[in-house]
Amino acid sequence: MQYEEPRRLSMDDAAEIFENGNPYDIAESLISASLYLPDRGWVEQWVIHFTSHSSPDVRRASALALGHLARLHGAVSPQAVAAVSSLRADVGLHGAANDALEDVEIFTRGN
Template identity: 65%
Template sequence: MQYERPRQVTAEEAAATFHSGQPREIAETLIAASLSLQDREWVEQWLIHFSAHPASDVRRAAALSLGHLARLHRQVSPQAVEAVGQLRDDQSLSGAAADALEDVEIFTRDS
């Protein structure tokens, strides 16, 4: 696996991709949205939605996105934390979920 810098994305572009149904594109765009959009709550609604997606790569992207949002915005909603917290029960995603929840604890500590 090779690192690729996430692209900048607008909310309109992200929404179109999210409705496409293509797991790889959804995962990449969810991460891009968490890094480039200022509307944290909008991104959170999508990550909550995609935390239950059938594709594990999309669920993993939801967890990673929560960590990014916590780091960049210094706050996240309890609903987003709960959605990612449920991924700890998935053996293949438990590490990603734990990392994201640790980021929430570290970066939202004083919020």
Template identity: 65%
Template sequence: MITAEQAAVAFESNRPRLISDSLISAALYVQDREWVEKWLIHFTRHSDSDVRRAAALALGHLARLHRCVSPQAVDSVRRLLPDGSLSGAAADALEDVEIFARPM
């Protein structure tokens, strides 16, 4: 488990693995969906592909757990589709949105 405060510290680090792990944990355990979405949107533009992949995975978790996600978060993950190394993760996350989330 992770708190928002712990995640924020990790997000400010320059450690891609820590950021990735913390982003996924935050999606699973931090109840403030909008706060997590803000970070996942931010990290879809990160230079490290594993961090971008974690951001996509986080969107899928948010859709499953909260049953809604913002259009901005969906669009940020949709922009990962053209990247061949991330297209599978992005497509999986968008499928989770389609299956589990209601429109906002």
């Protein structure tokens, strides 16, 4: 597997994909939004929304996105943390959720 940097999307483009995209595009766009869009609260709302998506790849991307937000912004909302915490009950996503929550703990310490 080779790393590919996510393409940058505008907020409007991301919203369009979030509302109408297939799971693969939603997952990629969620990662992109967490890395490049400056409105942490807006991205967090999508993270929360997608923790209950039918696709495990989208749910996994939600966890990863939360970790990116914590690392880049030094803060995340309790609601987003709770939503990603709920993914620990899913055996297939337990590791991704724990990794994201560890990032939250590390990068938001003292905030």
